[in-house]
Amino acid sequence: MVTKEDIIKLAKLGKLYLTEEELDSAVKDMTNIIGFANEISKVDTGDTEFDNINGLENALREDIVEESFDEDLILKNVDGGKDGFFYIKKYQN
């Protein structure tokens, strides 16, 4: 059961600012999402032991440098950034 308090807490942790209406619809949405994900727990897995990475181990990488991406590409999704940086404008109320 997802409560309004849960959503308020999650929104705060995620630094999201929701209106009253948005809060109500988020409770509904989140209940649906969790209900959907919970379907998987109905599966009868018998005696098989599971972890969430299927018992895989040690996929390790050698410590060898590869060229990084061009700065232009890195900043492409933020409209080029500002002076080579990702840029966050001061929050205005």
Added chain:
Amino acid sequence: MKYELVSGLETHVELSTKTKIFCSCRTDFGGEPNTHCCPICIGLPGTLPKLNKEVVRYAIMAGLATNCEINLISKMDRKNYVYPDLPKAYQISQYDLPLCKNGYIQLDSGKKIRIARIHIEEDAGKLVHKGGDVYVDYNRGGVPLIEIVTQPDIRSSEEAREYVEKLQLIMRYIGVSDCKMQEGSMRCDVNISVRPEGSEEFGTRTEIKNMNSLTFMTKAMEYEKNRQIELIENGGKVEQETLRYIESSGTTESMRGKEDAHDYRYFREPDLVTIHTLSEEVENIRKSLPELPTARIKKYIEKFGISEKDAESIVKYKNISDFFEKAIQGIENPKIVSNFIIGQIFSTLNNEQEKESFDIKVSAESLNELCKLVESKKINVGLAKSTLLKMLETGKNVSNFISQEDMQSISEEKLLEICKKAVDSNPNAVKDYLSGKEKALKVLIGFVMKETKGKVDALNTQKNILDTIKNI
């Protein structure tokens, strides 16, 4: 009432691997902003992290060097929080199965500061604040860190300083980090509480974040300890909060209180598989560990007969200790070498920083050559000292200053002859000496030293001069 400080440290150490923890971008300090970045380390959706093998090995080395047990089964977890320095809105860290646990570092007093755990994680990006706006550089984002967490065993700011210095030195000796606090490759969070002396219970603690200098760390601890004591004495209560130290005023200020405490909602990182280390691998790493600072100090004192003070001042700097180890090759009495390092070489190094970088013009081989001449009595210590100073100034080798002729030892007969010459040529000094001015003898010895280019023993010379004067 008397109060006791109770403190524990969380130390972040940047590992000096070539690449980041989950991608192949370089880890070099500095560089133009956002030029050591790729889709993985700027957290683009759909990318997959790949764990750097060397990070695991370095962390195990750090654990073994601090007497930790190694968790053969380990894993990564997500630590969720929203802040611009973390592009994914979570940091990949370790929660309940850190690579190392239950270690300790021993202080000079014999007291052990217990280490609860050492885990691996990714560093965050760097934020630059300008007029309320925030500029983000992700070059540092994804650089591998180990976090070393102690038990609350520290009882004074001096103990905290000694612990950090020891930790720093160990990490440098095993080569996993340069631990430069001023460059941010080593940073400490300090937990502090106070309690009445003799009490077993812990007081409410505060945490001072991100100390990047030992001087400021000890100052901050003293300030915070006194602030808490004063608060309690005046009937107040210590609030559990996170603090920042203000260097300019020497005070602490609140960053966030308990009600704003992060709820990290840790869960297993599903993009990374289990880290399974074999005990043979751990043993191999243990065998490959270089000699640690405490072992070196012990060796210098017990095997080489070097004083504790001198041994410590050499071992304190890895560069100098490594230089010493090279310079004593084939030397019977390594004390000759340590005396030159602490005497002549240290006299040319003006501060801690110069000792740390140890950028001198004399190679270990060259000092070794000089010391062998002393040990085989081809030249005396006085001549060796002045020669070493010339070598340090010019970067030239022994052979540039000492000729074959200089190295031939002077016979007793020859020495007596020169002493007679000294007495004959300095009648005034002899007169002065005979009238009770002991210092006048120095003039005569100096004369002999000059004549022999310092190749003779000063005490022996003095004896010969006195005999000569007696026989006048």
